[in-house]
Amino acid sequence: MIQDANSNSRQSRNFILLLIIIFFTTFASSMVSASPIPFLLKNLAATEEAFAFSIGLMASISSLAMITANFTGGFLADRIGRKTTISLGAGMLAPSLFAYTIAPGAFWVIALYFVQIFSISLFQPAFTALVADMSRVSSRGKAFGWFNLFWIGSAIPGPFIGGLLVDNLGLHFPFITGALVSLVGLVACFGLAGIPGMTTSAEQVVSQVENEKSLMPFGRVILIFGMVGMLSGLAGGLIIPLTKLYPIYVLKVTATELGLIISLGSALVTALVQIPGGRLTDSFGRKKIMLFSQLGAPFVVALAFTRSIFEFTLVYAGMNGLGNISGPAYSAWQMELVPCSKRAMTSGLINALTGIGMFFGPFLSIWLYQSQPTAILAFVVAAIPWILSVPPILKLKETKSSTT
Numbered sequence: 134m135i136q137d138a139n140s141n142s143r144q145s146r147n148f149i150l151l152l153i154i155i156f157f158t159t160f161a162s163s164m165v166s167a168s169p170i171p172f173l174l175k176n177l178a179a180t181e182e183a184f185a186f187s188i189g190l191m192a193s194i195s196s197l198a199m200i201t202a203n204f205t206g207g208f209l210a211d212r213i214g215r216k217t218t219i220s221l222g223a224g225m226l227a228p229s230l231f232a233y234t235i236a237p238g239a240f241w242v243i244a245l246y247f248v249q250i251f252s253i254s255l256f257q258p259a260f261t262a263l264v265a266d267m268s269r270v271s272s273r274g275k276a277f278g279w280f281n282l283f284w285i286g287s288a289i290p291g292p293f294i295g296g297l298l299v300d301n302l303g304l305h306f307p308f309i310t311g312a313l314v315s316l317v318g319l320v321a322c323f324g325l326a327g328i329p330g331m332t333t334s335a336e337q338v339v340s341q342v343e344n345e346k347s348l349m350p351f352g353r354v355i356l357i358f359g360m361v362g363m364l365s366g367l368a369g370g371l372i373i374p375l376t377k378l379y380p381i382y383v384l385k386v387t388a389t390e391l392g393l394i395i396s397l398g399s400a401l402v403t404a405l406v407q408i409p410g411g412r413l414t415d416s417f418g419r420k421k422i423m424l425f426s427q428l429g430a431p432f433v434v435a436l437a438f439t440r441s442i443f444e445f446t447l448v449y450a451g452m453n454g455l456g457n458i459s460g461p462a463y464s465a466w467q468m469e470l471v472p473c474s475k476r477a478m479t480s481g482l483i484n485a486l487t488g489i490g491m492f493f494g495p496f497l498s499i500w501l502y503q504s505q506p507t508a509i510l511a512f513v514v515a516a517i518p519w520i521l522s523v524p525p526i527l528k529l530k531e532t533k534s535s536t537t
Contacts, residue, residue, distance in 0.1 A: 146324070153321040154219060155260065156287040158226055161315035162253050163400065165230060167292030168392040169299050169307040170246065171377050176304065177239045182503065185378055187239050189499035192373045194243050195250040196366065196491035199484060202254035207481015210259035211474065220322040222255035227319060231312035234305040257484060260284075262477035265468035273469065274419070277461040278411020286404040289396055296392025349530055354470045355482055360525045362487035364518040369487075370494020371515035372433060376449065379508055384442055394442065398449035406458040414462035420531050422462040429455035430519035437512040456519075469532040490518070 171188060178184035202222075209218045229248040236242045264280045265273065298307040380386045380394060414422045432452035439445040471479045494515075501511035 150321045150324050151219075151260070151263070152283055154223060154256075154318040155284050157318035157321070158223055158253065158315050159284060159287040160291050161226065161230060161311040161318075162249060163288035163291030164295040164298075164314070165233065165307050165311045166246075166249075166295075167395040168296035168388045169304065170233070170242065171381070171391070172299055172388045173233065173236075173304055174239055174242055175381070177242065181382060183239075185374070185499050185503060187243065188374045188377050189495040191243050191246050192370055192495035193492045194247050196370060196488040196495075198247045198250035199254045199488035199491065201485075202251040203258060203481040203484035203488065205481075206255040207258035207478040207484075210256075210262060210477035210481075215259040215263055215477075216322070216325045218259045219256040219325070220319075222252045223315070223319045223322050225252035225255070226315045227312045230308050230315060233308040254484070258477040258481040261464060261468065261480040264464070265476050266473065272415060273465040274414035274461045275408075275411040277464045278407045278409075278414075281407040281411075281460050281464075282404050285400060285407065289400040289404060292392040292395040292400065293389070293397075294392070296387070296389040299388040349470050351471055351475060351479075354467065355479065357525050357528050358467050358470075358479075358483045359486035361522050362483045363490035364522040364525075366487035366490025366492075367494045368433075368490075368515060368518040370491035371498040371511070371518070372494075373491075374495050374498045375436070375502065375508065375511055375515065378502060379436065380442070380445060383508070384439075384445060386442060390442055394446050394449065398446040399453050402450040402454045403457040403460075406454050407460060410458040411461035413458070414465060418531050419462040419466040420526065420529065423459045423466070423526050424523065426456055426459035427519055427523055429453070430516040433516040433519070434509075434512050437507070437509040466529065466532060470530070 170191070174187045174191070175184050178187055206218055206222070209221075225248060229245050229252060232245050232248075233242065236245060260280075264276055295307045295311075298310065376395075377391070380391055386394065410422060429452045432448050432455065435448045436445065436452070439448055467479060467483060468476050498511055498515065501514055502508055505511065
């Protein structure tokens with residue numbers, strides 16, 4: 134009884150500390166990424182073409198960081214433990230954010246962005262595996278919904294605050310603030326009790342029973358989810374530069390307005406759909422919700438026809454709301470199809486494959502944006518990967534239905 138009480142107390146403490154780590158590191162990173170970094174690059178670029186190239190290169194470089202970090206983080210989390218992997222990622226963030234204040238040119242900004250994204254991505258497989266380890270299949274969608282809500286919710290105020298700081302206190306102030314904020318997450322890492330690299334034997338037994346009816350060969354799971362991830366990453370890589378270039382040069386937004394667009398149209402909407410998405414995936418099944426989210430593709434094209442900040446934010450919110458409602462289903466589904474001992478590695482591999490798609494997207498997006506008289510074709514091409522992801526989704530086995 135005493136051991137059980139101590140174990141529950143340790144788990145509760147770890148859970149609270151993990152939420153603190155997620156909140157402060159994600160908040161700090163989102164505060165500088167959405168608005169301050171693009172405007173820092175804009176100040177360093179001599180022409181609009183040079184700025185566009187820098188934005189595209191930054192998006193592609195960040196995908197390389199995701200690939201490297203997720204593969205490394207997935208391997209480390211299953212081998213040396215979740216706690217060590219999380220601490221390594223949190224420890225790299227503050228120095229990278231502060232270093233922006235002394236970056237002498239665009240090259241250094243992009244290099245620092247690589248380090249920033251690497252640090253944030255390094256512990257993502259560990260967090261994903263931990264949520265799966267602590268939840269059962271019947272409520273795993275809900276568990277990921279709540280977890281994603283807290284994680285994504287921490288990024289809601291960040292972009293707006295970052296832009297506000299740029300316009301009122303100077304371009305370097307958000308980076309100093311972000312570095313200090315991220316230190317809270319690093320300090321919280323020191324309080325974590327020992328978190329094993331893999332789940333306990335009892336948890337493995339539970340997971341094996343849950344997965345017995347729907348387990349697919351590991352290689353097939355990686356292949357199909359990797360294909361979906363690459364297409365998703367390609368779509369994201371195509372869209373990310375456009376959501377910076379179009380508002381700045383067509384809609385003429387300020388740093389504060391760009392931050393507000395991302396806070397409301399992306400972070401807030403994405404956070405709000407996590408709980409409904411989790412409940413729906415537990416009620417109707419993973420596959421149906423994943424397919425439903427593909428309805429966000431038309432909103433990508435509609436962005437090219439917006440003529441005001443309000444219109445762009447509204448359409449952007451529709452795209453992110455529909456596209457991200459499947460977040461809990463996506464996370465729960467891939468974790469249920471593999472053994473406990475391979476969960477972190479699975480998350481890392483699939484995230485790495487997603488990063489490969491994100492690497493190629495920005496270059497194509499920038500070329501289309503600059504070579505056409507309007508941005509319509511670039512947005513149309515960005516919607517295509519969403520549609521192409523439907524066939525591989527249909528190939529996956531369902532692990533939860535409304536009847537179970």
